[in-house]
Amino acid sequence: MSERALGIQYSTPAQEREAVTLGMWAFLATEVLFFGALIAAYLNYRIWFGSDFIAAARMTKVVLGTANTAVLLTSSACMAMAVTTFDAGSKRAPVLWLIATALLGLAFVVIKGTEWFLEYREHLVPALNFDVARYGGVAEIFFVFYFCATGLHALHLLIGICLVSWVAIRIGRGSLVPGGSTTRLIGLYWHFVDIVWIFLFPLIYLAGRNG
Amino acid sequence: MTGRAVLRCWLALMLLLAATTASAFVPLGSLNLPISLSIAVTKALIVLLFFMELRSSRALVRAFAAAGFFWLLIMITLTGADYWHRTDARAPIDQAYQR
Amino acid sequence: MHAPVRQSYLNASVGIRSWLLTTDHKRIALLYFAGITFFFFVGGIAASLIRLELITPQGNLGSPDFYNRLFTMHGIIMVWFFLIPSIPTTMGNFILPMMIGARDLAFPRLNLLSWYLYIIGGLITLTALLLGGVDTGWTFYEPYSTFYATGYVILTVFGIFVSGFSSILTGLNFIVTVHKLRAPGMTWYRLPVFVWSTYATSVILVLATPVLAMTLLMLLAERVLHVGIFSPQLGGDPLLFQHMFWFYSHPAVYIMILPSMGVISEIVPVFSSKSLFGYYFVVWCSIAIAVIGFLVWGHHMFVAGQSLYASLAFSFLSYLVAVPSAIKVFNWVATMHEGWIRFNAPMLYAFGFIGLFTIGGLTGLMLAALAVDVHVTDTYFVVAHFHYIMVGGAVMGFFAGLHYWWPKISGRLYPDYWARFAAILAFFGFNLTFFPQFILGYLGMPRRYQSYPPEFQIWHVLSSAGASILAVGYALPLFYFAWSILKGPRAPSNPWGATGLEWSTASPPPPENFAESPTVIRPPYQYDRGKPCMQAADV
Numbered sequence: 001m002s003e004r005a006l007g008i009q010y011s012t013p014a015q016e017r018e019a020v021t022l023g024m025w026a027f028l029a030t031e032v033l034f035f036g037a038l039i040a041a042y043l044n045y046r047i048w049f050g051s052d053f054i055a056a057a058r059m060t061k062v063v064l065g066t067a068n069t070a071v072l073l074t075s076s077a078c079m080a081m082a083v084t085t086f087d088a089g090s091k092r093a094p095v096l097w098l099i100a101t102a103l104l105g106l107a108f109v110v111i112k113g114t115e116w117f118l119e120y121r122e123h124l125v126p127a128l129n130f131d132v133a134r135y136g137g138v139a140e141i142f143f144v145f146y147f148c149a150t151g152l153h154a155l156h157l158l159i160g161i162c163l164v165s166w167v168a169i170r171i172g173r174g175s176l177v178p179g180g181s182t183t184r185l186i187g188l189y190w191h192f193v194d195i196v197w198i199f200l201f202p203l204i205y206l207a208g209r210n211g
Numbered sequence: 212m213t214g215r216a217v218l219r220c221w222l223a224l225m226l227l228l229a230a231t232t233a234s235a236f237v238p239l240g241s242l243n244l245p246i247s248l249s250i251a252v253t254k255a256l257i258v259l260l261f262f263m264e265l266r267s268s269r270a271l272v273r274a275f276a277a278a279g280f281f282w283l284l285i286m287i288t289l290t291g292a293d294y295w296h297r298t299d300a301r302a303p304i305d306q307a308y309q310r
Numbered sequence: 311m312h313a314p315v316r317q318s319y320l321n322a323s324v325g326i327r328s329w330l331l332t333t334d335h336k337r338i339a340l341l342y343f344a345g346i347t348f349f350f351f352v353g354g355i356a357a358s359l360i361r362l363e364l365i366t367p368q369g370n371l372g373s374p375d376f377y378n379r380l381f382t383m384h385g386i387i388m389v390w391f392f393l394i395p396s397i398p399t400t401m402g403n404f405i406l407p408m409m410i411g412a413r414d415l416a417f418p419r420l421n422l423l424s425w426y427l428y429i430i431g432g433l434i435t436l437t438a439l440l441l442g443g444v445d446t447g448w449t450f451y452e453p454y455s456t457f458y459a460t461g462y463v464i465l466t467v468f469g470i471f472v473s474g475f476s477s478i479l480t481g482l483n484f485i486v487t488v489h490k491l492r493a494p495g496m497t498w499y500r501l502p503v504f505v506w507s508t509y510a511t512s513v514i515l516v517l518a519t520p521v522l523a524m525t526l527l528m529l530l531a532e533r534v535l536h537v538g539i540f541s542p543q544l545g546g547d548p549l550l551f552q553h554m555f556w557f558y559s560h561p562a563v564y565i566m567i568l569p570s571m572g573v574i575s576e577i578v579p580v581f582s583s584k585s586l587f588g589y590y591f592v593v594w595c596s597i598a599i600a601v602i603g604f605l606v607w608g609h610h611m612f613v614a615g616q617s618l619y620a621s622l623a624f625s626f627l628s629y630l631v632a633v634p635s636a637i638k639v640f641n642w643v644a645t646m647h648e649g650w651i652r653f654n655a656p657m658l659y660a661f662g663f664i665g666l667f668t669i670g671g672l673t674g675l676m677l678a679a680l681a682v683d684v685h686v687t688d689t690y691f692v693v694a695h696f697h698y699i700m701v702g703g704a705v706m707g708f709f710a711g712l713h714y715w716w717p718k719i720s721g722r723l724y725p726d727y728w729a730r731f732a733a734i735l736a737f738f739g740f741n742l743t744f745f746p747q748f749i750l751g752y753l754g755m756p757r758r759y760q761s762y763p764p765e766f767q768i769w770h771v772l773s774s775a776g777a778s779i780l781a782v783g784y785a786l787p788l789f790y791f792a793w794s795i796l797k798g799p800r801a802p803s804n805p806w807g808a809t810g811l812e813w814s815t816a817s818p819p820p821p822e823n824f825a826e827s828p829t830v831i832r833p834p835y836q837y838d839r840g841k842p843c844m845q846a847a848d849v
Contacts, residue, residue, distance in 0.1 A: 008822060009407075009414040009491055019416045019490040025275040026482045026516055032279030033286075034520035037557070040287045041528070041550055047294045048547065066232045073228065073254070077221040080262045084212050127535035137544030144539050148531060184264075191262045198254045202247035206235035210243045271489065282517045285604055289623070290553045293608070296617035 017181045024185045028192045035152070035196050042145050042203060049138050056135065056142035057207035059124060061115050065205035068111045069197065075104035076194040079164070083187045086178055091171060094183070098168035101190065105161040112154055119143075149200055156193050164190060212261060220261045227254050318721065318818040333418035334821055336719075339404035341425050342395060349391040349432060356384035358781065361743075361774040367767050369760040377760035378445035379461070385448030386439070390470050391432045393704055394562060397569035398515075399428070399480060401711045402508045404719060406484065408812035408819065409502050411493025411828045411846075416486040424479040431473025438465035447758060449559075452551045453541035456532040463533055471526045474519045477565075481515025484508055493811070495830030499593075500845065502810050502834045503586065506593045507572025510600035514561045514568075518604070522558035525551065549615055556607035564603040566700055567667075568596060570707025571638055574660050577714050578642045579835040580808045581657035582649025583842075586835045588641040595634035602631040612683045621680060628678035635671055639664060650840055654806070655729030659710035662737045666702025670695055673748065688758075691751025697744045709736070709787070716791065717801030721818035724794040728786065736783030742776025807842045809834055814846040 010016040046053050082097035116125075123131040126144045163186045170176040176183065231250040235243060260266040265273055319336045329337055359380055363371040371377070407415055415421050438444070444461040446454060455463055488509050492501075528539060529551070538544050540551040579586045586592060608616060608624030642664055651657070673695040677683050686692065713733075717723055746769040751757075755766050762770070804813040815824050828846040836843040 007414065007418065009412055009416065009418070011827075015490060019486050021272065022275060022489060023417060023482060023486045025272055026485055029275060029279030029282075030478050030482070030516055030520045032283055033517055034524050036279070036283035036286065037521040037524035037554060038528075040283070040290055041554060043287055044290050044294045044550060044553070045547070047291065048297065049545070052545075062232070062235075066228065069228055070225065073224045074221065076258060076262055077217050077224075080212055080217045080220070081214060084214060084217065126537045130537075132544070137546075140537060140544055141539050141546055144531065144535070144537050148528070188263055191258050195255045195258055198251050198258070199248075202231060202235070202244075202251050206231065206247050207244070209235040210238045210240070278513075278517070282604065286521070286557055289605065289608070289620070290550075290557075292623055293549070293553065293616045293620035296619040298617070 020181050020185065024188050028188065031156075031192060031196075035149075035200075038145070038149055038152075039199065039203065042149075045141065045145075046207070049141075051208075052136060052138035053142055054208035056139035057204060058209065059119075059122070059135075059139070060146065060205050061118060062205045062209065064111055064115050065201060068108050069201045071104050071108045071111065072194050072197050075101045075108070076191050078104060079187050079190045083184055086171065086183050089178055091174070095168050095172050098164050098171070102161050102164045102168070105157055105164070108157060109154055109161075112150060116147075116150075146204055149204065153193070153196055153200060156196070160186075160190050160193050212264070216261065220257050223257055224254055227257075316816065317820060318816065319821045320721070320818055322821045331422070333414070333422055335403050335407050335415050335418065335421060336819065336821075336823075338421050338425055339400050339402075339719075342399040342403060342428070345425075345429055345432065346392050346396050346400065349387050352436070353384055353387035353392055354781070354784070356380050356387065358777065360384060361777040363760060364762075364770045365767075365774045367762050367764045374760045375445055378447075378758070379439075379443040381758055382445055382447050383439045383443050386435060386466065386470070388700075389448055389562070389566075390473060391428075391435070393566045393700060394477060395428060395480075396566075396704070396708050397573065397711060398484070398508060398511055398565075399424075401504075401573070401715060402480075402484060402511075402569065405715055405812055406505060406508055407487065407491070408815065408823050409505050409810055410488065410491060410496055411811050411824065411830065412487065412491035413822050413824070413827075415483045416491055417483050420479050420483055424476045424483070427476035427479070428473050431469045431471070431476065433469070434472060435466050435469030438462035438469060441465075449555065450529060452529065452532065452548050453538060453543075456529060457536070457538065457541060457543075464530060467526050467530055471523060471530075474523050474526075477515045477519045481512035481519070484512040485516065488512075493828050493830055495847075496811075497830075499590070500830055500833045501593075503575035503589070503592050503596070504569075504572035507568045507575070507596045510596040511565050511568045511572075514565050514600050514603065518558045518561040518565075521554060522562075525554040525558065528554070549611065552611050552614055553607070553616075556610045557604075560607035560610065561600075561603045563696070563699070564599055566704045567707075568599060570663065570704045570710075571596065571635075573707045573711035573714070574642060574663050575638075576808075576810070577656045577660045577710055578645050579837075580714075580806050580842075581652045581654060581660070582646045583652075583807070583837050583840045584645055584649035584835075585837060586641065587644035587647075588637075589833070589835070591637055592641050595637050598634040599631065602627065602634070606631050609678055609683070612680055613687050625678055625680050629675065632671055632675050632678075635667075639668055639671075653730065654713075654726055655733050656710050656714040656806075658730055658733040658737075659706050659713060662733065662740075663703055663706040663710060666698050666706060666737075666740065670698030670703055673698065686751050688756055689751035690747040690755045690757055693757050694744045694747035694751060697747070702740055702744070706736070706740075709733070712787070714806070715812075716794070717805045718812060718817045718819070720791075720795055720798075721801050721816075722794040722798035723801050723805065724790050724798055728790045732783050732786035732790075735786070736780055739776050739778075739780030739783050743773050743780050744776070746770075746772045746776075804842075804844075809836055809842045809844050811846050814844055 006013060006016060078097050078101040082094045082101060085093035085097060119125055123129045124143055126140050130140050130143065132140055167183055167186050227250050231247050234246050259276065265276055319334055332338060359371060363377060369377060441462055444459060444463050444466050446459050488505060532539055538546050540546045540548050575586060575592055606624055606628045608620055609628045612621050677692065677695060713729055750766055750769045755762055801817040803816050811828055814828060830845050831847045832843060832845055834845055
């Protein structure tokens, strides 16, 4: 951001960088409460419904889910490498790492889409073709949570992929130089989307497997 | 962060992922959920402290980061207070109907 | 001979684009002013129709369904499109940066985006309400709102959802601004209480509103998909919706009252020519209210079916949250003690606030008692309680701040005697409107009912009579404020003899707020033998 003029409210670029960093963390706090509300609702239902709710979780695809978690964790590592190499003054390396991040993000979305397709085939999609007679009402509630949570997460991920690609292009063109905060801030967003998944994964995929 | 630090974190995350998935299949009764959540918290802390650089951030930034999670804990705990303690006891007036 | 017009933020640039694309926090504040005034009128018209209807025991202003849509509209508009934005987006936007010696907020373009989100959300909901609205009450309880209500639930809820992002971004902006943009010498404990109150409000905005966003999203999912996640058909729990809804909506009422408390904390010292008593207490009580306010939401659900254990916890915590509010009231009164009181309009509104908020707060404690609440819940007792806080408290505080900062914002003085008259009229009108409602509620009159037993009529007639007086009290400022802009005398930079940084710059201020960035040399509200000691150096 050092190539743009400083706003009249800031006296030094360092002050603006600190302000923007605080702003991003405040925004991430709102996202914690946003996804957290859904998770809180999920946990309360898990306590209240008990075994019926947990039984529904067994119908999720744990292999694909685990693979997806590995993909997203690796993408976070790539993002961290992008920031590190960018700080070190390199130009080509961060662009490559950012492309890797975005590609892994896309891989996640593809795997997720596959899961959703499989769930559609198994009549597990509420409002579309959920087989209430076979699975029960509590399972349908579980799958509403499942699709809401993974859908909202995927939406945030798609936004992240766009942002990461945009940063990669700007670094490649030279319009983003080290010393600013844009790359780091987009990195914070990406890591946060990863953290959301870190918590969604055990709650959605790993429940009820200990039978 | 250095490249080696990123690699070490990535390895730790992969190991934790393997651990959490594997432990889910081990019959430990009601312990499975706390174990998987603890591993999730550990993974999240690695991402927060190292990838998101909270380890080297000012206290104010860390306070901002902690605030969201702390408030979420309030929500989960207090709503839990309701759901943990729901009973199916009927009100006295309903009991009259029951008989 | 007219003096040459000095350049201020009002005339620095002209044309509609310079207003609709502005990033100047002062202009954005005025844009918000226009919006909330408009919505205040819409909500007020709904209130007038309600009070008109309730003069007679039978329904005669339309069907019961129409009445349901009326009070729903009143609640939604007043809560989300008037009260929640009111002070933060107008006075917070305009005055807060000046109070801390900043030239603008941390993120000016985000500020403009906030305004557009507010307007767009407001227009979406307004459209839904004009098309026929909803009859669910502003609380949208499920499964009624999702499975059985006819009407424009989806559109209404979507408008509220959009405007929620306006709240979040505004809160975020204020928090970062207070942390990073304070002028040299402006330490945390030299900040005026209005800044602390707005900061506390912003914390609530940032942490509570996202939960509302998710709750509304789930409501929409249930209504659109017809899958009852909160409804009994599949085994869902309607109470879970209420938990999620009130987790936001209770802190929301602190969003509505904290800024007003901040305004009162500014006004009382000035018009007592005396330092605020117990500054540290007042400041930390603001934070305490914001934090404890997140722990009490279950008191809206005492009879809804939540576990008794939870009800006990929430009842106890609700008692706790009243303590910091009471401490503030004591501090305001102690400030006035042995002060040199001036009875200008802002001070009269402040008096009104202190008295009415105290009554509202005490009746809140009555409602926090489980046994009492079982008797009076969903009656007019509750309606009276929250109107004492929201109208007698928050709206009075809004008018107090309006009258206090009007010279700074417009550069004009208004006729003080008309303003005092309006304040007194509003005070009497308010009490006549809402005190009978305590009696009504205690006697058993349920809320949200169009028709009622004839023995309640006398109280309703008194209440409606009071409403007509209150309406005049609220309408009067329109006239003398308009007059002040056209013909009022020009205001000096510090007409009230206050001490804050905003009073050491011109009225109205230049676009960059201060000719030179101020340096702060002392805490706020310092008076030396009745004379103000300005916070800024060299004034």
